[in-house]
Amino acid sequence: MRTAIEDLQVTLSGRTVVSGVRIVAGEGEVAGLVGPNGSGKSTVLRTVYRHLRPHAGRVVVGDRDVRELTAAEAARRVAALPQERGSDFELSVREVVAMGRTPYKRAFAGDDGRDAAVVAEALEQVGMAGEGRRRFSALSGGERQRVLLARALAQDPSVLVLDEPTNHLDVRHQVELLALLRQQRRTTLIALHDLNAAASVCDRLHVLHRGAVVASGTPREVLTPALLAEVFGVRAAVVEHPLTGDPLIAFDHRSPVAREVPVA
Ligand SMILES: Nc1ncnc2c1ncn2[C@@H]1O[C@H](COP(=O)(O)OP(=O)(O)OP(=O)(O)O)[C@@H](O)[C@H]1O
Numbered sequence: 001m002r003t004a005i006e007d008l009q010v011t012l013s014g015r016t017v018v019s020g021v022r023i024v025a026g027e028g029e030v031a032g033l034v035g036p037n038g039s040g041k042s043t044v045l046r047t048v049y050r051h052l053r054p055h056a057g058r059v060v061v062g063d064r065d066v067r068e069l070t071a072a073e074a075a076r077r078v079a080a081l082p083q084e085r086g087s088d089f090e091l092s093v094r095e096v097v098a099m100g101r102t103p104y105k106r107a108f109a110g111d112d113g114r115d116a117a118v119v120a121e122a123l124e125q126v127g128m129a130g131e132g133r134r135r136f137s138a139l140s141g142g143e144r145q146r147v148l149l150a151r152a153l154a155q156d157p158s159v160l161v162l163d164e165p166t167n168h169l170d171v172r173h174q175v176e177l178l179a180l181l182r183q184q185r186r187t188t189l190i191a192l193h194d195l196n197a198a199a200s201v202c203d204r205l206h207v208l209h210r211g212a213v214v215a216s217g218t219p220r221e222v223l224t225p226a227l228l229a230e231v232f233g234v235r236a237a238v239v240e241h242p243l244t245g246d247p248l249i250a251f252d253h254r255s256p257v258a259r260e261v262p263v264a
Contacts, residue, residue, distance in 0.1 A: 001158035032202030094132035100154030
């Protein structure tokens with residue numbers, strides 16, 4: 001479902017943390033939010049999954065402002081893998097993933113066969129089939145993350161919101177997760193620190209810097225050496241990936257550029 005973040009402003013503890021943010025993710029598009037620490041990526045995503053209320057502006061999913069939806073309607077439209085990930089569920093893996101089916105249930109209804117099939121498929125997609133009986137609290141950080149992604153997939157949302165989903169994942173699971181997102185063709189908003197991963201998985205990138213969007217476009221348009229120097233304070237060459245043809249950023253780990261260069 002098309003998702004539009006319109007002129008968003010968020011104020012936290014009296015401080016304007018993001019302002020004037022406009023981001024549109026078209027139907028089926030993977031829209032990436034990238035930017036340095038503290039640039040506002042999580043804050044923007046939190047307004048999409050209604051963890052934060054905007055001070056001004058709005059988030060429109062399909063034809064509805066997310067603030068006007070009931071909790072169940074919102075949960076059927078938007079599922080999130082937030083940065084703050086619970087670890088204290090005294091539940092099994094399967095029970096955690098089954099929580100994703102809640103917005104489809106009537107009060108006191110039990111699991112039906114379809115719910116069980118959706119849960120099983122979601123676990124399969126994240127490579128956790130066969131782990132359903134394990135205690136969630138006994139999993140490693142990366143395993144928990146995959147289970148929470150399965151919960152979001154089981155929610156079968158129109159829009160998926162992922163905040164740093166590759167944190168904690170080993171390289172194989174990073175690659176698998178990104179491939180899964182590409183296959184899904186589901187409208188997705190994703191914050192990523194790994195710019196090469198962002199270049200390979202995102203249709204469009206939106207670069208946040210000090211709470212504002214300073215560039216939007218395809219990865220090729222956006223990820224230029226000049227932008228990497230200005231926004232991220234790094235020296236890098238952008239070449240073509242020899243296997244995929246995607247932009248590939250080769251960082252110069254020996255010499256950062258001066259920070260605090262004003263952005264045009
Ligand atoms: N409750 C709060 N009160 C005041 N300031 C806050 C609060 N929560 C976050 N901030 C500030 O808002 C700014 C944006 O934070 P946010 O978490 O959105 O950035 P981010 O781009 O996701 O960062 P990171 O890459 O480090 O995860 C930061 O300067 C942060 O310190």
